[in-house]
Amino acid sequence: MRVLLTTWGSRGDVEPLVGLAVALRGLGAKTVVCAPPDEEFVTLLDRAGVPLVPICPTVRSVTAGTKPPTAADAVRLASDLVSAGFDTLAAAAGGCDVLLANGMMAAAGARGAADRLGIPYAYACYHVRGLPPRKIARDMNGQSVQDAADKAHWEQGRKAIAMFAEALNSHRVAVGLPPVNDFLDYVYTARPWLAADPVLCPAPSDTTDLDIVQTGAWILPDNRPLPQELEAFMAAGEPPVYVGFGSMATSSPRDTARVAIEAGRAHGRRVILARGWAGLTAIDDADDCFLVGDVNQQALFPRVAAIVHHGGAGTTTTASRSGTPQVVVPQIGDQPSWAARVAELGIGVAHQGPTATLDSLTAALTAALDPQTLDRSRAVADTMRTDGAAVAAKLLLDTAGTESRPTAL
Numbered sequence: 001m002r003v004l005l006t007t008w009g010s011r012g013d014v015e016p017l018v019g020l021a022v023a024l025r026g027l028g029a030k031t032v033v034c035a036p037p038d039e040e041f042v043t044l045l046d047r048a049g050v051p052l053v054p055i056c057p058t059v060r061s062v063t064a065g066t067k068p069p070t071a072a073d074a075v076r077l078a079s080d081l082v083s084a085g086f087d088t089l090a091a092a093a094g095g096c097d098v099l100l101a102n103g104m105m106a107a108a109g110a111r112g113a114a115d116r117l118g119i120p121y122a123y124a125c126y127h128v129r130g131l132p133p134r135k136i137a138r139d140m141n142g143q144s145v146q147d148a149a150d151k152a153h154w155e156q157g158r159k160a161i162a163m164f165a166e167a168l169n170s171h172r173v174a175v176g177l178p179p180v181n182d183f184l185d186y187v188y189t190a191r192p193w194l195a196a197d198p199v200l201c202p203a204p205s206d207t208t209d210l211d212i213v214q215t216g217a218w219i220l221p222d223n224r225p226l227p228q229e230l231e232a233f234m235a236a237g238e239p240p241v242y243v244g245f246g247s248m249a250t251s252s253p254r255d256t257a258r259v260a261i262e263a264g265r266a267h268g269r270r271v272i273l274a275r276g277w278a279g280l281t282a283i284d285d286a287d288d289c290f291l292v293g294d295v296n297q298q299a300l301f302p303r304v305a306a307i308v309h310h311g312g313a314g315t316t317t318t319a320s321r322s323g324t325p326q327v328v329v330p331q332i333g334d335q336p337s338w339a340a341r342v343a344e345l346g347i348g349v350a351h352q353g354p355t356a357t358l359d360s361l362t363a364a365l366t367a368a369l370d371p372q373t374l375d376r377s378r379a380v381a382d383t384m385r386t387d388g389a390a391v392a393a394k395l396l397l398d399t400a401g402t403e404s405r406p407t408a409l
Contacts, residue, residue, distance in 0.1 A: 001397055004093045006034035006110050007102035008081055010059055010247035012312040014041050016126060016195060016389075017102060019220035021050045023393035034092055034106075040294060048220065053092040055084050055106075059247070060277060078105075078163035085109015086171045090116050098400035100124055102195075107187045108164040116175055120399055124193035124392075126313040127201055127334040131212065132188035195392060196313065197384050200320055200341055215395065216388025217317045224296040230272070233290040237270055239305040240290070241365065244274025248310045248331045253278045256356075260308060261289050263361040267369060269305060298322075306368045308361070311335035311342075320347060323381035325368040329356050346376040 003024055007013045014035045021031040035041055037054035045052040062077065085106075090113040093099050100122040101110035107123050114121035125131060164187075169179040180186045194203050194214040203214045226234075234240070243260040257273060257280045264271040270288040273280050274295070282289045297315070301307055301322035309315045311328040316338045319326045326348030328339035339350035349364040356364075367373065 001029040001400060002096040003029050003031045003396060003400070004034065004089070004096045004099045005031060005102075006055065006089060006099070006106045008036055008056060008059070008105040009103055010063075010312070011038075011040060011044070012126070012246065012314040013102055015044060015220050015314055016218035018045055018048050018050055019218040019389045020100075020195075020392055020396075022048055022220060023218075023389035024396070025050075026390075027393055027397060029393070029397060032092055032096075034089055043294075053088065055088050056080050063247070063277075075163050078108075079167040081105055082109040082112065082164060082167040082171055085112045086116065086175060089113035093117055093119065098122070098396055100193075100396060102126070103130060104164070104187070108168045108183075111187055112168060112171060112177075115172075115177055121189070122191075122193055122396065122399070123187060123189050124195050126195050126217070127337060128194065128196075128204055129334040129337060131192055131194065131204070132184045132210065193392065195388060197317060197320070197388070199345070199380060199383050199385075200317060200338075213395070215392040216385040217313075218389040218392060219317070219321075219386065220389075222296045222298045224299070226296060226299055227292075230290060230292060230295070230300075233270075233272070234303060238268075239303060240264070240270035240272050241267075241306045241308060242272045242274070242300065242304045243280075243308040244292075244315075245276050245278055245280070245310040245329075245331070246274075246312050246315055247277045248312075253280050254283070256280060258283045259356050259358050259361055262358050263356075263365055264288070266358070266362045267365055269365075269369075272300070272304065306365060307348075308365075311338040313338065316342065317384075320345075320377075321381055321384050321386075323374075323378040325349075325370075325373040325377045327351060327361070327364040327368050329361075330354060345380055346373065347380050348373065348377070 005017045005021055007017055017033055021033055024031045032051045032053055033045060034053045034055045036056060036059045038058040038060050042052060089110055093113050096119060098120045099110055099114045101107040102124050111121050165183045172179055191211045191213060194212055195218050197217045198214055203212045241264045261271050261283055272290050272292055274292050282291055297318045301319055301324050304324055306325050307319045308327045311330040326342050328342050328348060329351040330336040330339045331354045342348040343350040349367045351364055
C-alpha cells in the first residue's frame with residue numbers, strides 16, 4: 001500500500017503528518033510527504049526516515065519576510081499551490097492508493113491531484129476552525145451568527161473560496177475534468193477528519209451535514225536526549241520556565257525576550273528561551289537564561305515549571321500531555337481558540353492579546369504557577385489519548401483498500 005500525505009504550513013502542520021507517516025510505516029505502508037522545503041522540515045523528515053517531496057516556496061520565505069504578505073501575494077500563493085497539486089502532487093501520487101491533505105492551503109490542489117489519478121482523498125485538520133463553515137454560512141445568509149469567532153471563521157472560509165476556486169477550476173478544465181460548483185463540498189468533503197485530542201478540542205456536536213471523524217492528535221514520538229548543557233542548566237536549580245513561540249515571528253524579538261526573562265525573574269525562576277523563527281536571544285550575560293534551538297519538547301516540558309507559548313496545535317497538545325501549566329500568548333489563526341480551551345480546562349492561562357508586557361506576563365505566570373493549576377494540568381494530562389496517529393493510519397489504509405475509485409472519504 002502506498003500513501004501520499006501533504007500540507008503547506010508551519011512545523012505545526014508538518015510534524016503531525018510525519019507522525020502519521022511513521023504510524024503508516026508500522027502497518028507496512030510506503031508513505032511520501034509533500035511539504036514545503038523549509039530546512040527544519042527537511043531535517044525533521046530525514047530524522048524520521050520519511051521521504052519528502054518539496055512543494056512550493058518555503059513557509060519562512062512567505063511569513064518571515066521584512067514585510068507581511070499582501071492580498072496579491074496570498075492570491076498568487078493560492079494559485080501556485082493549486083498548480084502544484086496538478087503537477088508536483090499528481091506526479092508524487094503516481095502509484096499511490098490514497099491521498100490525504102491537511103489544511104486549506106494544500107487541500108484544493110491535493111483533491112485535484114486525487115481526482116486526476118482516480119484515487120481516494122481525505123481532508124484533515126487539527127482544530128475545529130479547519131472544518132467547513134457550512135452552518136455558519138447559513139446563519140450569515142439568514143438572521144445572525146453565533147458569535148464573533150464564528151463570523152470570523154465564515155469570513156475566512158469565504159475568502160479562501162475566492163482565492164482557490166478560480167485557479168482550481170481552470171486547472172480542472174485544462175486536464176479534462178469538469179469544473180467544481182460547490183468548493184466547500186469538494187475540498188472539505190462530507191467526512192472531514194479532525195486530528196485533535198477530544199479533551200483539548202472536542203468535535204462540534206450540533207453539525208448535521210458532516211460526518212466528522214475525530215482520530216485524536218497525531219504525535220511523532222521524539223526519542224532525542226536533551227543536550228548535555230541543557231541538562232546541566234536544569235540540574236543547577238529549581239525547574240525553570242520555558243518560553244517559545246515556534247514559527248511565529250514577533251514585531252520586536254528583543255522586547256519579547258526581555259519581557260519573558262524579566263517575568264521569570266519576578267517569580268524567582270530561571271528561563272529556557274527558544275529561539276524560534278522570531279530569533280529570540282538572551283538580553284544580558286546572566287546565568288539564569290538558557291537559549292535553545294530545536295529541542296525535544298516531549299522530554300523537556302514535563303520537567304519545567306510552566307510553558308509560555310503561542311498556542312499552536314502541536315505545542316498546545318505537547319504541553320497539555322506533559323502535565324505542566326501553560327501561559328498561551330496567541331498570535332494568529334486558531335491560536336486564540338487553543339488559548340481559550342487551556343483556560344477553560346484550568347490547565348493554564350489565556351493571555352489577552354498577542355503582545356505580552358512585563359505586568360501581564362508576570363500576572364499570567366502567577367496564575368499558572370499556582371499549585372491548583374499544576375494539579376489540574378496533571379489530571380487532564382492523564383485523560384488525553386496517545387493513539388491518534390495509529391487510529392488514523394489504520395482508518396486510512398482500510399479506506400484505501402475498500403473504497404471504489406474515484407471517490408472521497
